[in-house]
Amino acid sequence: MAQLFFFYLAGIIVLTSILVVALRNPVYSALSLLIMFFHVAGLYVTLHAEFVAAVQIIVYAGAILVLYLFVVMLLNLHREDRYHAQFPLATLLGVTILTEVILLMLQRGDSGAPVATPVIAPPTPAIGNTEAIGEVLYSTYVFPFEVASLILLVAMIGAIVLAKQDLFEQKG
Amino acid sequence: MAELALRMAFSLAQITVVMGVIMLTIMVLTLAERKVLGWMQDRMGPMEVGPYGILQPVADGLKLFFKEDIVPAGANRFLFSLAPILALVAALIGFAVVPFGPDTTIELFGIQFKPFIISDINIGILYILAFTSIGAYGVILGGWASNSKYSLLGGLRSAAQVISYELNVGLAIVGVLLLAGSLSLVKITQAQAGWFWNWYVFAPPFPQLLAFVVYVISAVAETNRVPFDLPEAESELVAGFFTEYSGMRFAFFFIAEYANMILVSCIAAALFLGGWNAPYPGTALARMGFVQFAWVENVVWFAAKVYFFLFLFFWLRATLPRLRYDQLMRFGWKVMLPIALGNILVTAIAAYLFPR
Numbered sequence: 001m002a003q004l005f006f007f008y009l010a011g012i013i014v015l016t017s018i019l020v021v022a023l024r025n026p027v028y029s030a031l032s033l034l035i036m037f038f039h040v041a042g043l044y045v046t047l048h049a050e051f052v053a054a055v056q057i058i059v060y061a062g063a064i065l066v067l068y069l070f071v072v073m074l075l076n077l078h079r080e081d082r083y084h085a086q087f088p089l090a091t092l093l094g095v096t097i098l099t100e101v102i103l104l105m106l107q108r109g110d111s112g113a114p115v116a117t118p119v120i121a122p123p124t125p126a127i128g129n130t131e132a133i134g135e136v137l138y139s140t141y142v143f144p145f146e147v148a149s150l151i152l153l154v155a156m157i158g159a160i161v162l163a164k165q166d167l168f169e170q171k172g
Numbered sequence: 173m174a175e176l177a178l179r180m181a182f183s184l185a186q187i188t189v190v191m192g193v194i195m196l197t198i199m200v201l202t203l204a205e206r207k208v209l210g211w212m213q214d215r216m217g218p219m220e221v222g223p224y225g226i227l228q229p230v231a232d233g234l235k236l237f238f239k240e241d242i243v244p245a246g247a248n249r250f251l252f253s254l255a256p257i258l259a260l261v262a263a264l265i266g267f268a269v270v271p272f273g274p275d276t277t278i279e280l281f282g283i284q285f286k287p288f289i290i291s292d293i294n295i296g297i298l299y300i301l302a303f304t305s306i307g308a309y310g311v312i313l314g315g316w317a318s319n320s321k322y323s324l325l326g327g328l329r330s331a332a333q334v335i336s337y338e339l340n341v342g343l344a345i346v347g348v349l350l351l352a353g354s355l356s357l358v359k360i361t362q363a364q365a366g367w368f369w370n371w372y373v374f375a376p377p378f379p380q381l382l383a384f385v386v387y388v389i390s391a392v393a394e395t396n397r398v399p400f401d402l403p404e405a406e407s408e409l410v411a412g413f414f415t416e417y418s419g420m421r422f423a424f425f426f427i428a429e430y431a432n433m434i435l436v437s438c439i440a441a442a443l444f445l446g447g448w449n450a451p452y453p454g455t456a457l458a459r460m461g462f463v464q465f466a467w468v469e470n471v472v473w474f475a476a477k478v479y480f481f482l483f484l485f486f487w488l489r490a491t492l493p494r495l496r497y498d499q500l501m502r503f504g505w506k507v508m509l510p511i512a513l514g515n516i517l518v519t520a521i522a523a524y525l526f527p528r
Contacts, residue, residue: 027251027316034309051355054298058342062305063335066312070331073316073324130295130355 005046012039026072030065037061051130178283186290190267198430199229205486212490236426239419244319247416251317256417256424259310263431265303269296270438271358273448273471288448288467289358296357297349300439301342304394307432308334311396314425315413326412329497333393333400336504340390343512347383347519348372348443357439361447368451373444378522383515384444386508388484391436393504395429397485399492400500437481441474448474 012035019032037060044053137145203218203226210217218225243252273288286292293299308331315327351372352360364371372380393400401412414425441447448470450456458466495503 027248027313031251031313050293050295051298054295054302057302058298058305062302062308062338066305066308066331066335069309069312069316070328073312073328073331 002046006043009039009043009046012036013043027069030069030072033068034061034065037065049129051133175283178281179285182280182285183290186287187268190272190290191264194264194267194431194434195427197434198427199233201430201433201482202229202232204482205489208483208486209490212487233423236419236423239422241419241421242416244416246319248317248319251313252416253421255310255314255317256421256428257310258313259307259428260424260431262303262307262310263428263435266300266435267431267438269293269299269357270435271361271442271447272474273467275358275362276467288471292356292358295355297345297355297360297439297443300435301338301345304341304432304435305334305338307428308338310425310428311413314417318413318416320416322415323413326415330396330413333396333500333504336501337390337393337400337508340386340504340508340512341394343509343516344383344387344390345439345443346512346516347378347380350516350519350523351375351378351380357442357447361442361449364446365449366453368446371444371446371449377526378519380444380515380519382511383519384440386512386515387440387444388481390504390508391440392485392488393500395432395436395485397429397433398489399494401494433482433485434478437478437485438474440481441477445477447477 016032016036016039020029020036023029023032037056041053041056044050044056206228207217207225209215218228221227221231243249268290269292271289271292275286275292276288277284278287279285311330311334312327315323315325315330318324348360349355352363354360354363360372364375369375373384374381414422417425450469450473455466455469457463457469
């Protein structure tokens, strides 16, 4: 049952991801991205990470993709053919990388290197998913968390400085 | 397998009942809005259909159902059809986690069911926030696919407005979540049992009054209602994003707007006003000895709180003029957001110093 769900979700994710770059209408691309976000969230739910699933939809589908659509509509792009001219170059790069990946996988199979066993995190049955994430975020991973916040703050200030250049020129 | 089938049958029955009640409420609301507006403006409101016009929603529904379905020339047919469906689904799906009554369990054929909530998931409020944000797609896509200037402008306005005010809704709720220590609407409501000063609007250690005000204002903005109905400002944009819609597709947008109103009212009642809890401990019916009917009183209290908010929507509509677009944005980002953030800071400190 769980495998069935996984293959459905993974299949749709792969399909819609391809459609995002293959479709010519940017609005349709955005819609396939929306479907993909929902299926990624579904994948999180099957992994019992409900909090991450909800945040995935709130942040990506609810905010980022809406802004993306906003820009598409503002520029009124009905068809976007510019990037489809890159097809030969993209094929060349894609085939090269695919060959490398296949070669690497074959090599690993030959060398008989030990296959990494997945680390199974200790289950947290007593407290919920959200509480567990909060605990870990503010104890074990507090330094990376704060660094990420700082980087985001710098990005926010940078965006304001770039967008509001006229404001600073008047003062200076 | 039989258990799964039984659970699904029970869930389906619950969904049917909830959808029925929501649709009935929407019908009542369309009439109530016109009546309330009429009385506030010293008019009678609709009087022709049925006694005192009480059959007006039926007449409206029939009219919309039989209207010709027009797709404008040059419109994107697929997205034009998809947009109203997206808007309606996003508005209705949130009711799955709303607790309409007490958290009792009944046993049917040896399986436990919760009769007053379709699904009690532990991230209930996040689930609602996630799906209300999807509602913006219906509006934006509807505006874009109509191939009309007015629709496009309405859709663009709506996108900016929904993103801005969604943030405030999310941040206003955080104070309550800090005090309750849970994301489940059932647990949050249970934490507010007892006298009415345990409701999170008044609750010690730090009353969420500011958060409540921010939430209500942002909720009005998020549902595109007066005084924040910029996306459908009739004096500048004809009707905004649904200018080109007619018949049942228009009705879908209309129903979605009212369903959203009911949903945000349900959340406000559950988070800030104690949900199904009466203002006094327990229920009056349980004290008089009718313990098995106590749920009736709880459901009535919940409905009363929800209807209070719905009345507030009409009241605002009759009272306030529309904001200008730049005023709306400035108010959202420079007034509401700092208040909501400050509230989180103070509530966090208060919850740390005075743990309950």
